Amino acid sequence: MSDLAAAHRPAAAQAAFRVLVVDDDPDMVSFLGMLLALEDMKVESAYDGAAALARIAAAPPDLILLDVVMPGMSGFELCERLKSDPATALIPVVLVTALEDHASRVRGIDTGADDFLSKPVNREELIARVKNLRRLHQTRRELEGRRLAAEIQRKEAMRKTFARYISPRLADRIIAESGDAPFEAEAQRINVVALFADLRGFTRLTETLEVSRVVGMLNEYFAVITDAAYRHEGTIFSMAGDCLLVGFNVPFSQPDAALRAWRTAQAMIAGFSPVLARWTEQGGMSTGVGIGIASGEAIIGNIGSPHHMSYTIIGDAVNTAARLMQTAKAGEVLISGSAYEAVRESVPSGRAEARGDVALRGKCGVTAVYSIRV
Amino acid sequence: MSDNHNHTVIVARDLEDLIPVFLKNRHREVDTLRVALAAADFEQLRQLGHRMKGVGNSYGFETVSAIGKQIEDGARSGDRASLEASIAGYADYLSKVQVTYE
Numbered sequence: 001m002s003d004l005a006a007a008h009r010p011a012a013a014q015a016a017f018r019v020l021v022v023d024d025d026p027d028m029v030s031f032l033g034m035l036l037a038l039e040d041m042k043v044e045s046a047y048d049g050a051a052a053l054a055r056i057a058a059a060p061p062d063l064i065l066l067d068v069v070m071p072g073m074s075g076f077e078l079c080e081r082l083k084s085d086p087a088t089a090l091i092p093v094v095l096v097t098a099l100e101d102h103a104s105r106v107r108g109i110d111t112g113a114d115d116f117l118s119k120p121v122n123r124e125e126l127i128a129r130v131k132n133l134r135r136l137h138q139t140r141r142e143l144e145g146r147r148l149a150a151e152i153q154r155k156e157a158m159r160k161t162f163a164r165y166i167s168p169r170l171a172d173r174i175i176a177e178s179g180d181a182p183f184e185a186e187a188q189r190i191n192v193v194a195l196f197a198d199l200r201g202f203t204r205l206t207e208t209l210e211v212s213r214v215v216g217m218l219n220e221y222f223a224v225i226t227d228a229a230y231r232h233e234g235t236i237f238s239m240a241g242d243c244l245l246v247g248f249n250v251p252f253s254q255p256d257a258a259l260r261a262w263r264t265a266q267a268m269i270a271g272f273s274p275v276l277a278r279w280t281e282q283g284g285m286s287t288g289v290g291i292g293i294a295s296g297e298a299i300i301g302n303i304g305s306p307h308h309m310s311y312t313i314i315g316d317a318v319n320t321a322a323r324l325m326q327t328a329k330a331g332e333v334l335i336s337g338s339a340y341e342a343v344r345e346s347v348p349s350g351r352a353e354a355r356g357d358v359a360l361r362g363k364c365g366v367t368a369v370y371s372i373r374v
Numbered sequence: 375m376s377d378n379h380n381h382t383v384i385v386a387r388d389l390e391d392l393i394p395v396f397l398k399n400r401h402r403e404v405d406t407l408r409v410a411l412a413a414a415d416f417e418q419l420r421q422l423g424h425r426m427k428g429v430g431n432s433y434g435f436e437t438v439s440a441i442g443k444q445i446e447d448g449a450r451s452g453d454r455a456s457l458e459a460s461i462a463g464y465a466d467y468l469s470k471v472q473v474t475y476e
Contacts, residue, residue: 027399027429030392038388069424098428119428120439123386 016042017134018059022052022078023067023096028119032065032096035123036130049073056082060091062137063130065117068097068104076111083112090140092133096121187301192249193257193293193339194318195234196325197225197268199242200290218242220275225289228267232260237313243325247313250300258295258342265291265333269374288330294320294367295339320367323360328371337368347372381470385434390475396433400468407445407461411454419457420449437467 019041021032026047033043044061046052048070056064064082068075075095082088095108098119108116115129159171199221206214225244229236233254234246246264248257272289279287298315317336324334335343340352351373357366385393403422410418426442441464448456 025425025429027392027396028432030395031389031429031432034389034392067428069421098424120431121428123432 016040017063017137018042018044018061019063019065019130020052020055020061021045021065022047022049022070022075023065024048024070025067028067028096028121032121032126035126039127039131041130041134049075049078052078053081056088056091060088062091063133064091064093065096065130066093066113068095068099068108076107079108079111079113092137094129094133187299187303189297189299189315190250191296192247192298192300192313192315192317193261193295194298194313194321195229195246195248195261195264196292196321197244197246197265198290198325198328199287200328200330201287202242205287217279221272221289224271224275225268228264228271231267232264234260234264237311245313245318245321247298247300250298250313258293258339259346261293261339262333262335262343262346265293265372266374269331269333286330290325290328290330291333292321292324292326292328292335293333293339294318294324294336295342296320296336316363319363320360323363324369326361331374333372333374335370335372337370340368340370381467382472382474383434383436384474384476387475389433393433393473396429396435397468397471397473400435400438404461404465404468407464411457411461414454416449416452420446423447423449435471437471438464441467 017040019036021029021036021043022045023029023032024047029045029047033045036043044055046055049072052064052066055061066075066079075097079093079095082091082093089112092114093112094115094117095111095113096117096119097104097108099105100118105116115133117126117129163171202217202221209217221242222239222244226236226239229244229246232248234248235250236244237247238245246261248254248260248264254260268291269289276288294317296315296317298313298317300311300313302310303312303314304310320336324336328334334355340347344352353371353373355369355371358369359366403426407419407422410422423442423445427439427446428442430436430438430440430442441460444460445457445464448460
């Protein structure tokens with residue numbers, strides 16, 4: 001067969017069919033090995049049960065031809081062990097035996113052997129039985145291949161679902177490490193850093209622009225700010241109008257959550273700058289990204305009705321970040337005192353300005369606020 | 375593959391490379407059988423006979439399997455005379471056997 005033809009054969013057919021011959025008689029091993037090799041099978045051998053177990057553990061074969069009467073562990077005992085171990089139970093075992101009595105045959109069936117072959121071995125019968133098992137093996141491999149493909153498809157669908165909230169990289173990590181567990185877990189209260197971003201004054205602008213243009217502009221804007229969130233492994237919880245809510249330290253622990261939020265804010269404003277320049281050039285629009293960041297406790301979980309569930313974050317940190325975002329000007333980050341303390345050393349000198357303790361709308365008490373111009 | 379009374383065995387050509395070692399092992403087997411019989415080790419005799427029965431005719435040496443069965447049965451019953459005769463017959467057979475490849 002040409003290389004080209006071989007390349008187009010199914011993978012299962014191309015992989016060598018590996019047979020382990022277990023027999024204490026070297027002449028029998030040579031004989032069986034020779035016949036199987038003539039059928040393009042890869043033959044390995046072991047001369048006792050212990051050596052066979054070691055070989056099987058190192059590299060499970062596709063089929064085992066097993067002598068029954070061997071010193072030490074008999075073929076029956078070895079077969080029983082293989083069939084009772086989930087890791088080896090599916091490997092077909094053919095007992096090759098010169099035992100002729102009925103009781104031995106019954107014992108062989110009891111051990112879970114898949115087939116019998118009498119000694120002296122008739123080569124035509126041997127080849128017919130082994131080829132039959134090879135066909136079954138290949139069918140099983142193909143089915144397993146299909147099952148794996150379906151599993152990959154399922155994970156890909158899950159990854160796409162996760163990617164609504166998080167970066168593709170983080171989605172891959174969740175699937176690799178724990179399936180969909182973080183999103184299925186019970187609601188919990190944890191410390192988070194919440195970031196709200198908003199396109200300042202854009203709502204007013206939309207009243208004077210054509211619908212198609214508004215949608216195009218929003219898509220450009222969200223492309224920039226979601227990319228910034230994903231690059232710093234933030235979790236996107238909601239996107240409404242021109243407003244985006246991103247959480248950090250959720251669903252996975254991020255000890256540097258505040259720093260990630262601050263860097264995300266910088267990347268959002270810097271990334272949007274050329275887009276804004278183009279918009280301004282085209283239509284003289286005056287807008288820009290305003291951002292609020294706050295840290296504190298929040299409740300995380302799947303909230304909603306049986307018809308619509310949403311992975312949601314609620315709590316004081318979220319409310320505070322929302323209020324800060326509402327008062328932030330274009331190109332400004334307003335950050336709560338606790339979050340600022342965590343990023344203070346990363347803020348270029350002269351960029352931050354303390355706003356003092358501010359009474360934010362809808363909140364009891366006051367909040368220490370800092371303004372950072374990016 | 376067949377064995378006939380004039381001690382000629384016809385073996386498939388693709389097994390030709392294995393036959394010298396196979397026959398060498400059979401000659402050694404005769405020595406082992408004699409030692410086992412001298413020691414009255416009937417369990418070893420039974421195992422050796424069982425092995426001969428399995429391997430002999432697999433290669434086409436029907437007589438080796440037949441003698442193997444005699445030895446296995448003789449060892450089970452502890453029949454020294456029968457075993458002695460079987461081993462002698464085995465040695466005689468091996469000294470005369472001729473192999474033809476087809």
